[in-house]
Amino acid sequence: MRLLHTSDWHLGQSLHNFDRHYEHQCFLDWLLDTIVAEQVDALLIAGDVFDNANPSAASQRQLYRFLRQAKQAAPGLDIMLVAGNHDSPGRIDAPGPLLEELGTRVVGNVERDAGGAIDVTRLVHPLTNRDGAVAAWCLAVPFLRPADVPRVADGGDPYLAGIAELYRQALAHAESLRQGSQAIVAMGHCHMVDGQISADSERRIVIGGTEMLPAGIFGPSIAYAALGHLHLAQQIGRHAHIRYCGSPLPLSFSEVHYQHQVLRIDLDGQALRETVPIPVPRAVHLLRVPTRPAPLEQVLDALEALDFPLAPAYAQPYLEVRVRLDAPEPGLRARIEAALEGKHVRLAKIETSSSQRGGSLDDAAVSLDQLAQLRPEDVFARLYQQKFGSAAPDDQMSAFAELLLAEPAR
Structure with a gap:
């Protein structure tokens, strides 16, 4: 049988x-x-x-x-x-x-x-x-x-x-x-x-x-x-x-x-x-570019080198872009989309990581009493340190402070 x-x-x-x-x-x-x-x-x-x-x-x-x-x-x-x-x-x-x-x-x-x-x-x-x-x-x-x-x-x-x-x-x-x-x-x-x-x-x-x-x-x-x-x-x-x-x-x-x-x-x-x-034949390919996270300029070069034939949208490859950042990049998505212009792929995901190793979750843990004493800017600073392995720049802290003071939309 x-x-x-x-x-x-x-x-x-x-x-x-x-x-x-x-x-x-x-x-x-x-x-x-x-x-x-x-x-x-x-x-x-x-x-x-x-x-x-x-x-x-x-x-x-x-x-x-x-x-x-x-x-x-x-x-x-x-x-x-x-x-x-x-x-x-x-x-x-x-x-x-x-x-x-x-x-x-x-x-x-x-x-x-x-x-x-x-x-x-x-x-x-x-x-x-x-x-x-x-x-x-x-x-x-x-x-x-x-x-x-x-x-x-x-x-x-x-x-x-x-x-x-x-x-x-x-x-x-x-x-x-x-x-x-x-x-x-x-x-x-x-x-x-x-x-x-x-x-x-x-x-x-x-x-x-x-x-x-x-x-x-x-x-x-x-x-x-x-x-x-x-x-x-x-x-x-x-x-x-x-x-x-x-x-x-x-x-x-x-x-x-x-x-x-x-x-x-x-x-x-x-x-x-x-x-x-x-x-099982793969009808639509999944791409990870690059295969390992890399600095943004290298990633953009790799994206501009992509060459896929024109295909219906539902058959175009899915793309995950993997970027290693040392600091926030506000225009990240726009720069990636510009590099993909005319490439006949579908941008599905942007994965970011840091080249610096922040502290472990155990190191970042605080007690309830400590948490009650933290201000929002303290939390932001801790998260930045954990993600990028360095202190948040003054301009980032200033921008966050402005955000906190902004009047909520009605």
Whole structure:
């Protein structure tokens, strides 16, 4: 049986206020072609299909259009989609009865029966091969919030223990359904121990609690675990069968050098035979100029040397400009925009840093009593010292004082 593992589409995401509908559509069109070319039996979408819990109508149409086109292009394709931490569980679940007609099963919520017990039967679904026979069972587990997991009195962290117990129950149910050489695969949207994160685009998955899960939550009879949440494609430790496929698009400039991909998973009976990464073409490039922060004059020279062909605005590269400053530069943006005149790129972000190392946050800390005695100009002076590593010039202090005395607009 052949699976395709993808996650973290983040449909509806904007990059520094630039809409990315075009890029997402290019990916979905490519994914349709890949499903057909690779003769895929099942598509696993491991959460964060949308960028937020209240997605735009355009991004919802984009998803449902893709699901319809996938059914037309590959009539026997099974699609399994679970909610991520960015998704609304209810919104993912709502069209479920209709989507089943397109060969798509969705799991947004963990449901309970009248007695309060988790209904694990809803988390286990069959996957069929191209002959229409059940070849695998899928543990389709969405992002789990603390209230979603069973209570386990083992003396450890109740959230981690509850997640492990939920997977144990779902696995036991899958094993009771499995016949012959049918495989078991798991899906999850979570942060595993040893998983490498993208600091600029991945939010903490559980606020105020333990969030990293051990690989041991996946029992030995699970042939493959298809994970979502982390945007860098990676396997977990030495466990080649537990993998993040990563996001198909770079979701921040920190992900410029990621190899964005989907994973082709080949199963041989109950065992994993092969995992093959398939690179996703990048429809729009992200540029960091220069690659490391540099003085403004060097940056302007590098920007003036850019040479990109004319393209529609939605297809022009995104640009992050990285400037090292020794003092404030009031005309910074205007000078950068002037250097980019006619360059056919989209200025998305200006990142500034200082060549001087200011004091640490610990050094800058003050007590509440000290804070109460600080005047606004004292705070400004401290921040300037921390950012630029030198005392604020007299003209800067004078300008700040004028600002404080200015009459507020009515």
